[in-house]
Amino acid sequence: MTRAATTPAAERPLLEVRRLAKHFPVRRGVLSRVSGWVRAVDDVSLSIAPGETLALVGESGSGKTTTGRCILRLLEPTAGEVRFDGVDLLALPPREMRRMRRQIQVIFQDPYSSLNPRMRIGTIVREPLDIHRIGSGRRERDEMVARLLQRVGLDPAMMRRYPHEFSGGQRQRIGVARALALRPRLIVADEPVSALDVSVQAQVINLLIDLQEEFHIAYLFIAHDLAVVERIADRVAVMYLGKLVEVAATAEMFKNPLHPYTKALLQAIPVPDPARAREREALRGDLPSPADPPPGCRFHTRCPVVIEVCRKVEPPLVEVTPGHWAACHLVPGPGGPDGRRG
Amino acid sequence: MRLPFLGARLSLMIGALLVAAFVLCAALAPWLVSLVGYGPFDQVAPRSITPPTPPDALHLLGTDTLGRDLLSRLISGTRISLEAGLLAEAIALVLGTIVGAFAGYFGGRTDALLMRCAELVFAFPEPLLALAIIAAVPDPETAPFLRHLPHPSIGMVFLVLGFLGWAKIARLVRGEVLRIRAREFAQAAQALGANGARVVMRHLLPNALGPLIVAATLGIGGNILMEAWLSFLGVGARPPLPSWGTMVTEGQAYILSKPWVCIAPGMAILVVVLGFNLLGDGIRDLLDPRRRVIAA
Numbered sequence: 075m076t077r078a079a080t081t082p083a084a085e086r087p088l089l090e091v092r093r094l095a096k097h098f099p100v101r102r103g104v105l106s107r108v109s110g111w112v113r114a115v116d117d118v119s120l121s122i123a124p125g126e127t128l129a130l131v132g133e134s135g136s137g138k139t140t141t142g143r144c145i146l147r148l149l150e151p152t153a154g155e156v157r158f159d160g161v162d163l164l165a166l167p168p169r170e171m172r173r174m175r176r177q178i179q180v181i182f183q184d185p186y187s188s189l190n191p192r193m194r195i196g197t198i199v200r201e202p203l204d205i206h207r208i209g210s211g212r213r214e215r216d217e218m219v220a221r222l223l224q225r226v227g228l229d230p231a232m233m234r235r236y237p238h239e240f241s242g243g244q245r246q247r248i249g250v251a252r253a254l255a256l257r258p259r260l261i262v263a264d265e266p267v268s269a270l271d272v273s274v275q276a277q278v279i280n281l282l283i284d285l286q287e288e289f290h291i292a293y294l295f296i297a298h299d300l301a302v303v304e305r306i307a308d309r310v311a312v313m314y315l316g317k318l319v320e321v322a323a324t325a326e327m328f329k330n331p332l333h334p335y336t337k338a339l340l341q342a343i344p345v346p347d348p349a350r351a352r353e354r355e356a357l358r359g360d361l362p363s364p365a366d367p368p369p370g371c372r373f374h375t376r377c378p379v380v381i382e383v384c385r386k387v388e389p390p391l392v393e394v395t396p397g398h399w400a401a402c403h404l405v406p407g408p409g410g411p412d413g414r415r416g
Numbered sequence: 417m418r419l420p421f422l423g424a425r426l427s428l429m430i431g432a433l434l435v436a437a438f439v440l441c442a443a444l445a446p447w448l449v450s451l452v453g454y455g456p457f458d459q460v461a462p463r464s465i466t467p468p469t470p471p472d473a474l475h476l477l478g479t480d481t482l483g484r485d486l487l488s489r490l491i492s493g494t495r496i497s498l499e500a501g502l503l504a505e506a507i508a509l510v511l512g513t514i515v516g517a518f519a520g521y522f523g524g525r526t527d528a529l530l531m532r533c534a535e536l537v538f539a540f541p542e543p544l545l546a547l548a549i550i551a552a553v554p555d556p557e558t559a560p561f562l563r564h565l566p567h568p569s570i571g572m573v574f575l576v577l578g579f580l581g582w583a584k585i586a587r588l589v590r591g592e593v594l595r596i597r598a599r600e601f602a603q604a605a606q607a608l609g610a611n612g613a614r615v616v617m618r619h620l621l622p623n624a625l626g627p628l629i630v631a632a633t634l635g636i637g638g639n640i641l642m643e644a645w646l647s648f649l650g651v652g653a654r655p656p657l658p659s660w661g662t663m664v665t666e667g668q669a670y671i672l673s674k675p676w677v678c679i680a681p682g683m684a685i686l687v688v689v690l691g692f693n694l695l696g697d698g699i700r701d702l703l704d705p706r707r708r709v710i711a712a
Contacts (some may be wrong), residue, residue: 146607175609188600192622201618202608252604 084161087121088292089145089260094118094154096140100365103119112365114140114150116316124259125286129303129324131339134315135361137298141313142262145294146180158260176206179253183265185245189237192300194234195248199223200347202255222251226281243274247281254285257408262294267302301343304328309397312336313363315372318391332400334377366416379404428698434691442494451477454485456658466486468677469672478676481666486680489658493681496567496659497688500574500643501636502651507578509632512585517616519586520593531590537583543645547571549576550651564659569654573646588631592624599623626703630696637692642683660685 095116102109107209115137122128141389143149145156147163156163158178166174184190189198196219202208203215220230226247235303237245239252246266263282268274283306285291297303304311311321312335320333331337338357362368368375374384384405391401421597430693454460460475461467461483471478477486519530537545556562556572565571596602597620605615647661653664661680667677 143603148603148606171612172609178607180604180607182600182604184600188456188604190601190605190619190623192625193618201605201610204612205609249604252608256608 086123087157087229088124088159089122089294090155091118091120091141091145092155092156092157094141094144094156095152096137096144096149097152097382110365112363113316113367114364118154118313118318120311120318120321122260122292122294125290125292126309127307129288129295129307129310130299130313131297131300131303131310133361134298135315135364136313137316137364138298138313139264140290142180142264142294144177146262148180173206176202176258177258179258180257181246181249181253181261181263183268185249185269186237186243188244188249191237193236194233195223195235195237195240198237198248199233199251199255202252206256208256216329218255219251220389222255223248225285226251226254227277241274243278243297243411246270246274246278249336250278252280252284254289257289258291260292260294262296262315264300266295268298275302282306299343300328300339312339313323315361315367317372318399318401319373319398320398320402321391322400326398330398332394332398332405333373334379334401334404335373338378355363371401425698427694428702431691431694431696433697434687435549435695438494438688438691439498441491442498445491445495449488451489452485454488456484456489457656458485458488459483468667468674469701470674471676476681478674480663480677481670484597486677488664489663490660490680490684491657491685493660493663496570496653496657497640497643497685500570500577501550501640502621503694504574504577504581504639504643505635507574507634508581508585508635509628511578511582513589513621513628515582516586516589517593517621520590520597521612521616525588530586534583534586537580541604542580545580546576546642546646547649547651549579550646567653569657570643570659573643573652574639581635581639584635585628585631587623588593588619588627592627593620596620596623627700630700630703633692633696633699637689637696640692641685641689650700 092184095118096114097111097116098114098285100107100110100112101107118137118141120128120130123159130138130141140149142153144151147156151164154164158174161174163171163174189195196216198221200215203218209215210217216233219233223230223233228244228247228251232240237248237390240248246269266282267278270278279302283292286293291307295303295306300310307324308390309323310320310327312319312327312333314335320327320331320336322330322332327336327339331340335357342357357376362372362375368385369388370386371377371380371384371389374380375385382401387403389401389403391399393399394405419671444468449455453476459467459482461469465480467483468481468485469475469479475485476489477490480486480489496552515534519527550572553559556568559568559572562568562571562575593616597615602615602619605619610618642665643652643659644661647659648665649661650665653659653662655666663681664678664685667674667681671678
């Protein structure tokens with residue numbers, strides 16, 4: 075793959091990830107010898123245009139969160155490149171990187187552990203402004219905090235309260251306000267609604283969509299569930315055991331999934347109609363260990379349509395139709411019936 | 417030190433009560449001594465009788481071998497105990513927190529080196545190490561810095577105890593830093609662009625405060641016991657200072673014939689150390705109902 079998969083040709087990408095890999099050592103014994111590697115993320119390439127939402131979907135253990143942390147440089151990738159607005163983030167010295175963080179922010183999954191329990195809400199939301207010395211003095215920053223809280227739908231009078239006094243949905247809004255404070259151009263949202271009630275999920279998703287329109291923010295929206303993604307994402311990337319298996323525009327992905335894993339995920343979405351029985355091929359078994367991934371196609375141990383070649387040869391991610399990429403031997407690619415470029 | 421039949425609340429209350437009484441006693445010592453009516457250094461026993469004299473209406477706890485009022489000395493001694501306990505723990509807290517935070521935050525070789533140093537301290541029995549250090553360093557009465565203190569011999573005690581106490585605190589802080597660092601708000605701070613110092617000072621340490629308070633409370637009790645022990649052996653506070661440990665030594669020769677000379681300071685040590693331990697245990701149980709074991 076020379077060009078990052080999935081770049082919409084017209085626009086210059088805001089974020090470009092090339093061949094990203096993160097391997098964690100597995101240590102054993104008294105001497106902590108490295109006995110193996112967990113390939114949490116293995117050769118992932120993706121890109122996000124300004125103001126776009128790319129959803130990264132996969133089961134727990136698929137490496138989607140690790141991908142997000144590597145992009146944020148909360149983890150140092152083992153290999154690969156992360157370019158933000160053309161700048162190679164991995165090459166930045168710590169000081170420059172801290173400056174760059176103004177433009178890339180994060181929203182976490184767990185609204186209970188993502189806010190420091192010993193800080194007041196006002197201090198939590200003001201912290202990014204304090205760190206980057208935005209605004210002149212405490213008073214101006216406090217006014218900015220009040221506006222931010224208002225913008226995410228919270229009463230600015232709550233500034234003096236502590237996180238434990240808020241519900242999960244309110245806390246997630248506080249997390250959004252904190253991420254928004256620096257006016258970032260990219261927000262990595264790591265399962266931002268997975269821990270919330272369904273009704274609250276919709277509110278937070280709507281808030282994220284509104285903010286995107288208002289501030290032209292791009293999202294890397296990490297989720298384990300395709301249903302949540304349909305409303306917010308422009309494009310969807312599906313991850314399995316550290317690799318991308320399919321990337322496509324959201325509508326295309328839902329209408330015309332190519333990879334058997336994507337199909338299984340789509341079938342797992344509940345339909346709010348008990349009368350409508352659905353044909354359902356539930357995935358058998360668990361995710362294999364990423365420390366010892368199956369040879370060939372990593373999905374072959376659970377694939378309902380597995381053929382002989384899958385056990386030996388790893389299928390590459392190829393562009394099947396413009397903008398729609400898949401990694402499966404059974405997908406008819408532009409190069410030949412077995413999906414490989416001829 | 418936990419008394420199994422006491423509930424968390426009860427141990428907290430008794431501990432707090434004992435510690436409060438002790439601290440109050442130390443704070444008001446000069447006034448309390450003036451109430452007793454005899455100074456801690458005054459030889460007040462009647463000339464006609466050979467001291468120590470037994471407790472009576474004039475001397476509630478009796479007098480010691482030199483005929484000094486025991487109650488007055490006991491009250492004055494609270495200041496020495498509290499001073500040694502608090503200052504030693506303060507030194508241990510500062511050193512231990514710095515070392516622990518560095519080890520936990522940077523990890524890797526820094527962590528390995530610092531923690532091996534801590535284990536070196538753990539490897540020796542604390543009283544023996546303290547004895548060895550005091551024996552090895554110059555006399556506190558003439559040592560630089562120490563000789564300017566009101567009581568150089570006690571200064572030596574809290575310096576040594578403080579420098580020995582850091583290891584426990586460092587191990588605790590390191591563990592807490594490792595634990596809290598993995599929480600998302602610490603990650604969020606890093607993602608916001610906070611530097612290491614800010615992450616440690618504003619996010620990690622404030623959340624480690626609970627276990628630190630418990631460890632410090634237990635540590636103060638331990639230090640008071642150690643001060644008494646070192647003074648008992650004659651390497652801590654020097655006579656005529658009314659350290660409880662020194663007082664026990666002085667009464668030692670009379671332990672069978674005139675036991676009150678030993679019993680009064682001995683009981684004082686017991687009650688105060690018990691108080692700090694009950695308080696520490698109580699706070700721990702209050703902070704964590706699952707009774708996580710920390711730096712016991």
